[in-house]
Amino acid sequence: MKNYLQRILTASVYDVANQTPLTLASNLSRRFNNRILLKREDMQPVFSFKLRGAYNCMAKLSDAEKARGVICSSAGNHAQGVALSAQKLGIKATIVMPRTTPAIKVDAVRQWGGRVVLHGDNYDAAKAHAEKLTEERGLTPIPPFDHPDVIAGQGTVGMEILSQHPGPIHAVFVPTGGGGLIAGIAAYIKQLRPDIRIISVEPEDAPTLERAMAAGRRVTLDEVGIFADGVAVKQIGKEPFRIARELVDECLLVSTDEICAGIKDIFEDTRTVMEPAGALAVAGIKKYIAQTGITDATLIGINCGANMNFSRLAHVAERAELGEHREAVLAVTIPERPGSFKDFCETIGNRPITEFNYRYASADEAHVFAGIGLVNGLDDRDEVVAALEEKGYPVLDLTDDEMSKVHVRHMVGGHAQQVADEVLYHVRFPERPGALLNFLKRLGKRWNISLFHYRNHGADYGRVLVGVQVPPAERADFKASLDKLGYPYRDESNNPAYALFLS
Structure with a gap:
């Protein structure tokens, strides 16, 4: 872990990434009697934290590796990070994305100059095809989460949190898919502030870390839901799990309705629409407060991405009321008269x-x-x-x-x-x-x-x-x-x- 502390402190991210604000969610804070802060990774140039890890990994490649061109598999946000990083570094990039990836993410990758290959119906199918292309064409792979340099790049989020808020922090809530973000944040924060709880938040239908923690080893899920496509992976990365197993304090699972309610909550505080994965942390904060009854604490959620398809907004709005328990859906039999x-x-x-x-x-x-x-x-x-x-x-x-x-x-x-x-x-x-x-x-x-x-x-x-x-x-x-x-x-x-x- 000390090695990761050095890696994070020396990470190359700020040539392309921003130090994002840590902002008070005033409405949420009032409602839940806690100080709730949002780490606004949705304000990155690619509207996601993924840029940090991608650029840090690519900046450390050898000249020969850069010359061969890079390739990655991604549901969208890592893809945009790789595409923008490749443009900045003058490297050719091939991006393999699932066919189910929202169009807004596919279009964004193309705008950054990446060559898009659509393959499969989920991340794992795209990953397998990317591995095949890597072998056939001799390209340099840029993993989305399972690589020390990617983890270190994402860990700069944790570094910024501690510099922006040196006061007491009860817990940091982190959306988790492949695990690169939570591994990087935990590796940094637990070295300096072991008192801060690191809490993973995942969808109920994609519990990669929660299942692995329960089993004591990485497990492969039979299937995953794709509503929160940014975290829709079947297995957490090997290196992220090694770190998370040691440093993550708790795993929370949230429903689709709770995620939609989180999107609404963030919008009401920031006037920004998160993608489903981007609202996981807020959904987790609300569940944690309900379960523990905690008050007057500082709780930080990572808004990890805002690449939302406009066509999904109607579904989100409809489900948000259910997630907030503001609507009941009933079938009632009444007399026909x-x-x-x-x-x-x-x-x-x-x-x-x-x-x-x-x-x-x-x-x-x-x-x-x-x-x-x-x-x-x-x-x-x-x-x-x-x-x-x-x-x-x-x-x-x-x-x-x-x-x-x-x-x-x-x-x-x-x-x-x-x-x-x-x-x-x-x-x-x-x-x-x-x-x-x-x-x-x-x-x-x-x-x-x-x-x-x-x-x-x-x-x-x-x-x-x-x-x-x-x-x-x-x-x-x-x-x-x-x-x-x-x-x-x-x-x-x-x-x-x-x-x-x-x-």
């Missing part, structure tokens, strides 16, 4: 309904897929379920069911074979407490609702698609009720999509 929606909403009380999916299925009962906004987290969820069951509604809590959250919520509906006299309307109403219930009260119990879809989109107005069984002779009365309500609406009964999929 006019007014049953209104009764259901009154049972929910003043809690906001964030989503409502329903399609007529039978003459006796209806199955509703509902999102319920929560005020007091898990306790509030229990109260909602209890209130519904007390009213005689069968309830299935789907908040923790992955299939329901990813797929079923978007598939509720379909054709209804026994619905007569249905008209379809799109209604817009102000997004405020009681507005949805007011809409349902206006319909009263005169007409039966046969289709209903609503989802809170975070705007200042809500949008409802509603199907109602209204005999032709009563349609003037129905439109008059809508007019009295005062919400903008339009008739969608002749929409061709309605005919194809719903009517």
